[in-house]
Structure formats: structure tokens, C-alpha cells
Amino acid sequence: MRGYRGFLREFARTGSLRALVLQVRTGIAHVARQWTGRNEVGNPLARFFESYGPDGIRPASAAERRLRLASEACLVCGLCSAACAEAGGRPLLDPRDAVIAAARLSLDLRRAGLEGLAASSCAACAACDPVCPQGIPIHLVQESLAARPGSEPPQGAPDSGAPAARDARGPGIG
Amino acid sequence: MSGALVIGGGLAGSAAALVLAEAGVPVRRLAAGPGATALTGGSIDVAAASPGVPHLPWRDPRSGEALPSRARLRILLSGASRHPYTTTFGAAGGEALAAAFERATERLAGWLRAEGIDLHGSLDRNLLLPSAQGTLRISDLALTGVASSDLGGCRKVTIVDVPGVEGWDARGCARTLASEIAALGLGPLPVEVVRARDDRFASGAGSPARIAARLDGAEGEGLLKAALEGLGGADELVLLPQVLGLVRTRALLASVSQGRPVGEALSFPPFALAGYRLTRALDRACAAAGVELLRGRAGRVLAAEGRLRVEPEQPGAFEALEPEGLVLATGRFVGGGLEAGPRGVHEPLLGLPVSDPDGRRVDGIPAHRSVRKGYANPQPLYAAGVSVDGALRPQPTAPAGVWAAGEWIGGFDPARERTGLGVALLTGIAAGERAARHVLGSNDSGQAPRGPA
Numbered sequence: 335m336r337g338y339r340g341f342l343r344e345f346a347r348t349g350s351l352r353a354l355v356l357q358v359r360t361g362i363a364h365v366a367r368q369w370t371g372r373n374e375v376g377n378p379l380a381r382f383f384e385s386y387g388p389d390g391i392r393p394a395s396a397a398e399r400r401l402r403l404a405s406e407a408c409l410v411c412g413l414c415s416a417a418c419a420e421a422g423g424r425p426l427l428d429p430r431d432a433v434i435a436a437a438r439l440s441l442d443l444r445r446a447g448l449e450g451l452a453a454s455s456c457a458a459c460a461a462c463d464p465v466c467p468q469g470i471p472i473h474l475v476q477e478s479l480a481a482r483p484g485s486e487p488p489q490g491a492p493d494s495g496a497p498a499a500r501d502a503r504g505p506g507i508g
Numbered sequence: 509m510s511g512a513l514v515i516g517g518g519l520a521g522s523a524a525a526l527v528l529a530e531a532g533v534p535v536r537r538l539a540a541g542p543g544a545t546a547l548t549g550g551s552i553d554v555a556a557a558s559p560g561v562p563h564l565p566w567r568d569p570r571s572g573e574a575l576p577s578r579a580r581l582r583i584l585l586s587g588a589s590r591h592p593y594t595t596t597f598g599a600a601g602g603e604a605l606a607a608a609f610e611r612a613t614e615r616l617a618g619w620l621r622a623e624g625i626d627l628h629g630s631l632d633r634n635l636l637l638p639s640a641q642g643t644l645r646i647s648d649l650a651l652t653g654v655a656s657s658d659l660g661g662c663r664k665v666t667i668v669d670v671p672g673v674e675g676w677d678a679r680g681c682a683r684t685l686a687s688e689i690a691a692l693g694l695g696p697l698p699v700e701v702v703r704a705r706d707d708r709f710a711s712g713a714g715s716p717a718r719i720a721a722r723l724d725g726a727e728g729e730g731l732l733k734a735a736l737e738g739l740g741g742a743d744e745l746v747l748l749p750q751v752l753g754l755v756r757t758r759a760l761l762a763s764v765s766q767g768r769p770v771g772e773a774l775s776f777p778p779f780a781l782a783g784y785r786l787t788r789a790l791d792r793a794c795a796a797a798g799v800e801l802l803r804g805r806a807g808r809v810l811a812a813e814g815r816l817r818v819e820p821e822q823p824g825a826f827e828a829l830e831p832e833g834l835v836l837a838t839g840r841f842v843g844g845g846l847e848a849g850p851r852g853v854h855e856p857l858l859g860l861p862v863s864d865p866d867g868r869r870v871d872g873i874p875a876h877r878s879v880r881k882g883y884a885n886p887q888p889l890y891a892a893g894v895s896v897d898g899a900l901r902p903q904p905t906a907p908a909g910v911w912a913a914g915e916w917i918g919g920f921d922p923a924r925e926r927t928g929l930g931v932a933l934l935t936g937i938a939a940g941e942r943a944a945r946h947v948l949g950s951n952d953s954g955q956a957p958r959g960p961a
């Protein structure tokens with residue numbers, strides 16, 4: 335249960351429901367595997383897939399790990415959300431939530447209720463990047479989430495992505 | 509490069525750059541990012557009252573009479589000896605400091621007005637500003653949006669409940685606000701929660717930033733008007749989360765107010781938009797005044813043969829700059845003017861000593877070793893920074909032609925003493941003026957300086 339208090343504290347800090355849901359999902363998967371004692375045998379990678387695969391968790395690539403490391407510096411200040419909204423971006427996952435998710439999770443996005451992220455994801459306009467006090471390459475984080483398995487558009491779904499033109503952001507920060 | 513360079517894109521750096529540009533000095537402003545200024549919640553604290561600091565009360569403990577910031581400025585000068593107010597105005601006294609602030613706030617108001625933000629308040633009256641958590645902040649100056657939620661002279665507070673807005677719990681806010689009002693003896697001042705009749709303005713948007721962007725748009729104004737229909741009345745405040753636009757706040761407020769005060773609650777990251785608006789407005793004001801805005805992180809400042817040289821942190825990120833005058837307004841740990849790392853706490857650009865408010869060196873020591881136990885204890889690191897002399901020159905040794913501004917200067921804790929943006933404004937303007945005199949003086953023999961665009 336200690337882990338869950340951590341998640342709740344995180345929620346109190348970030349106020350992001352979506353991030354909370356994502357975190358609780360991984361947490362449940364982890365605790366469940368611990369209880370069922372399914373992580374004792376086999377080679378490490380096979381063990382990993384056997385234990386966590388069914389819950390959509392998978393090992394991160396080197397690029398993802400780098401982005402995760404960068405994302406851990408997030409102050410949850412929300413400036414990227416404001417810059418994104420101002421630029422007219424409408425990503426399925428708010429840039430702040432994307433960074434929170436990338437900092438902590440490595441999961442199959444179908445399991446996180448984020449199927450279709452690739453289709454309705456951000457326009458990669460990078461209006462969010464220059465406002466980040468921590469210099470996190472946020473649009474790359476978005477891109478890497480959208481490239482994960484399970485983020486492909488569901489069959490027949492309309493493309494709801496709203497490309498935010500680079501020049502739509504006007505003068506200002508950055 | 510001739511002319512001046514300002515490093516820092518917060519209030520201190522922007523104010524210095526604007527002063528330099530208005531004095532006719534060619535000026536560039538280099539910033540790695542937006543800094544702590546972009547995280548602020550809507551008040552410009554010159555000498556706000558602080559519950560954590562008994563010697564900065566909002567009213568006289570004996571007579572019960574309200575104490576305005578003008579009085580708190582005098583108290584600050586008589587106490588904290590390393591506070592930048594004391595360093596710069598200790599000899600001149602409280603009245604001179606207050607007068608300097610009156611000039612400074614007039615300039616800031618002028619810069620912001622043109623960009624759609626007004627600065628409200630004065631040093632002679634406390635503003636009572638409710639936060640999104642329901643606590644009351646007693647300050648002196650506030651920006652469009654938050655300023656109109658001042659409880660002074662207000663007869664009733666209506667908190668608008670908008671389901672689904674992140675970070676906005678109208679009921680929790682009302683409960684805390686009612687007890688704060690009772691504790692401060694402000695009553696009778698009823699607080700009620702009313703569900704917005706029409707919440708289309710917020711539906712499905714979630715984060716305050718997205719709602720604000722929607723309200724900036726063409727239909728936004730109509731949606732907000734519909735939502736606030738029938739709420740509040742004369743002297744009856746309608747309190748909202750920070751959603752009143754990212755750029756059109758003043759126009760939106762004017763159109764939806766209709767004879768009653770409508771205001772935003774002071775907020776904290778990630779739900780605060782006031783600091784974002786402030787930073788954007790300062791950027792636009794700088795650009796309009798002819799300041800050249802550069803992005804990038806400086807790595808170090810060198811001085812050889814009387815020339816200053818600013819090199820990028822990443823080699824090749826920008827060409828090394830050689831300004832005649834340099835204002836450093838790099839902030840602290842959020843801005844990047846101070847760093848804590850394997851080398852302990854340090855100041856990266858000049859390698860200057862960093863001291864706590866008692867004057868003890870904290871640089872070279874791992875950050876955790878300087879932390880005091882207990883939440884309520886003052887934290888030395890929250891008040892740490894470089895030292896300056898009365899003319900804002902970094903001490904003990906900095907090359908000629910360098911001035912310091914803002915939070916980078918140590919000796920005060922912006923969260924406890926609540927003078928954060930006040931120090932940034934006062935020292936930013938003063939450092940800009942000194943740098944301008946220096947550059948214009950050293951230019952006397954050379955070409956005439958370029959005027960602001």
C-alpha cells in the first residue's frame with residue numbers, strides 16, 4: 335500500500351487525473367505480479383515479459399530511457415500546457431501529463447486507455463519546448479509515447495489531430 | 509558586440525533590458541527559459557504580509573489598525589540586514605525606498621499596459637486575495653485577473669463550481685476561505701458555492717490552460733457570459749479559477765464583469781496562468797522596445813583586459829558575446845542562477861561565493877547538508893544567493909561592468925518574506941539604470957548609441 339500513497343501524493347502534487355490513472359495501473363500490475371510470485375524463474379527478459387507483458391508494460395528502449403531521465407526533472411509547473419493551448423495544439427495527452435507519464439511509465443498504451451495516441455496526438459509543433467524551465471524536449475516525449483505499441487489509431491477512427499502551425503504561436507517565450 | 513547584455517528572462521532581467529532599451533542602449537536579453545517569474549500566482553509582492561514571519565503583520569498587533577506595505581517596508585529595512593532592500597536603501601531609509609517603488613511600479617504598469625495587463629494596488633492599502641486553496645494572501649500589487657478578487661470592500665463571495673477543472677475544488681476552497689475570514693475577523697462576509705448554470709465554457713477541457721485558450725477565442729466570451737449569468741452583484745465577488753484567457757484577460761474581464769467584481773483566485777503551479785501571462789507580456793514589451801531576445805544558456809562569464817566575454821554552456825550554441833555592460837538576473841535554483849550538483853551548491857557563471865541570510869557560505873557544500881529539519885523552520889538555501897554592494901555590484905570580486913538583479917541576490921526568502929517580484933522589479937530597474945550609465949559613459953568618445961526601435 336505504500337506505493338499507493340506515493341501515487342496519491344503524486345496526484346495531490348500534479349492534480350492530473352490522467353497521470354494518476356496511468357500510475358495506478360502500473361502499480362496494480364506490479365503489486366499483482368509480486369503477489370502471484372510470478373517473477374522468480376527464467377531469463378530476465380522472458381521473466382519480464384511473462385510478468386508484466388499481460389499488463390502492457392514492456393522494457394524501454396535506450397532512447398526512451400534517455401527521455402525518461404530528462405522527464406524526471408519535470409517541476410510540474412504546467413507552463414508547457416499553457417504554451418500548447420496557446421499554440422492551438424490539441425494533443426490527446428497534455429504535454430505536462432505526457433512528461434509525467436514518460437518519467438514513470440513504460441507501458442503499452444492500449445492498456446492505459448490511450449489507444450489512438452498516434453493519430454490524435456500532438457502536431458509536434460514544439461511550441462511547448464522553449465517554455466520548459468527544465469529544458470525537457472517535450473515534443474520528443476510526445477513523439478516517443480505516440481510511437482509505442484498500442485498507440486496506433488483504432489480502425490476507422492477519424493483523425494482528430496489539430497495540427498498547430500509553428501507560426502501560430504506568435505512572439506513571446508522562446 | 510557593443511551595448512549591453514542582460515542574462516535572465518524573468519522580471520528582473522526583463523526590467524533591466526527595458527530600462528536599457530529606453531535609455532537608448534543597444535541591448536540583448538539572453539534567457540535559457542522562463543524562470544521562477546513564470547510560476548508566480550498573480551501578485552507582485554513588494555512587501556506582502558506573511559503569516560510565517562511575525563514581524564511582517566498585516567495590522568498593528570496593539571491597535572488592530574491595518575498596516576500597509578509602506579509600513580512593512582520600514583520594518584524590513586530596520587530588520588533583515590542582508591535583504592536587497594536594506595543593501596540598496598538602508599542608508600536612504602524607508603520613505604526613499606517607498607518612493608523608488610512608486611516609480612518602479614509606474615514603469616512596470618506602463619510596460620504591461622501596452623500588452624493587455626494592468627497592475628493594480630498600492631503601498632497604502634492591503635489587498636486580500638483568496639487562493640484556489642481558500643487561504644488568504646495579503647499583498648500590495650496584483651495583476652489583471654487576480655486583482656479584482658480583492659476581498660476589501662466586498663460583501664459576499666460566490667465561488668463558481670465548475671466540474672472537471674483540474675486543481676479547482678470550489679467546496680474545499682469555500683470551507684477554508686470561510687475559516688480564514690473568521691480567523692482574520694473580516695466578517696460578516698458570507699462565502700457560497702454556486703454551480704455554473706452553463707458550463708460549456710469548460711466542458712471537456714480539463715486543464716485551466718486549455719479553458720483559458722478556449723476563452724481567448726471568438727466564442728469564448730459568449731460562453732463565459734452565459735456561465736456567469738445571474739451570479740454575484742454589486743460588491744459581490746464572483747471567484748473563478750485562473751481561466752480568464754492566456755492573452756485577452758483584460759478584454760474578457762471587462763466584457764463579462766457587468767458591474768460586479770469577477771476575479772481569479774491566486775494559484776500555484778501547475779494551475780497558475782498569471783505568471784505565464786506576465787512572462788509573455790514582458791517578452792512582448794521587450795521586443796517592442798527593441799530588445800534583441802536571444803535563447804540559450806550561458807556557461808561562463810570571463811573578463812580579460814577589461815573586456816567581458818560570455819560563453820555558451822554548450823560550445824557553439826551561440827557565438828560568444830562581448831558586451832560593454834552586463835546585468836546578471838539569473839535567479840536561483842528554478843531559474844538556474846544557482847546550481848546544486850556533485851560540486852555542491854555553486855554559482856555557475858562567475859563562480860561567486862553563495863551565502864545564506866546570516867552570511868555563512870553555503871557554496872561547495874552538498875545541498876542536503878544545508879537543509880534544516882522541520883517544515884516550519886526557515887531554510888537557509890531558500891534565502892541563499894550572491895552578495896552585492898549598495899550599487900548592485902556582485903561581491904567580493906566581480907569584473908567591472910557587471911551588475912546583479914533579482915533573486916540571484918541572496919539574503920531573503922521570497923516565500924517567507926514575500927518580496928520576490930518586488931526585489932526583481934526594484935533591482936532590475938536599478939541595475940539597468942547603472943548599466944545604461946556605464947555603457948553610455950564609455951560610449952562618449954565613440955559612435956552615438958542606437959535609439960530604441
Ligand SMILES: Cc1cc2nc3c(=O)[nH]c(=O)nc-3n(C[C@H](O)[C@H](O)[C@H](O)COP(=O)(O)OP(=O)(O)OC[C@H]3O[C@@H](n4cnc5c(N)ncnc54)[C@H](O)[C@@H]3O)c2cc1C
Pocket residue numbers: 515516517518519520521538539540541542543544545546547548549550551552553554776777804805806807837838839840842843844845857913914915916922923926927928929930932
Ligand atoms: C512557485 C512559485 C510561486 C511564486 N509566487 C510568487 C508570487 O505570487 N508573487 C511574488 O512576488 N513572488 C512569487 N514567487 C517568487 C518570484 O517568482 C521570484 O522571486 C522572482 O520571479 C525572481 O525573478 P528573477 O527575474 O530574479 O528570476 P527568474 O524569474 O528565476 O529568472 C531567471 C532567468 O535567468 C535565466 N537563466 C539562468 N541562468 C542562465 C544562464 N546561465 N544562461 C541564460 N539564462 C539563464 C533563466 O532561464 C530565467 O529566464 C514565487 C516563486 C515560486 C517558485
Ligand code: SF4
Pocket residue numbers: 417418419421423424425428429456457458459460461462463472473476498
Ligand atoms: S508539440 Fe505542440 S501540440 Fe505537441 S504538446 Fe507540444 S505544443 Fe502541444
Ligand code: SF4
Pocket residue numbers: 407408409410411412413414415429430433465466467468469470472778
Ligand atoms: S514545462 Fe517542463 S517542467 Fe513544466 S510541467 Fe512542462 S515538462 Fe514539466
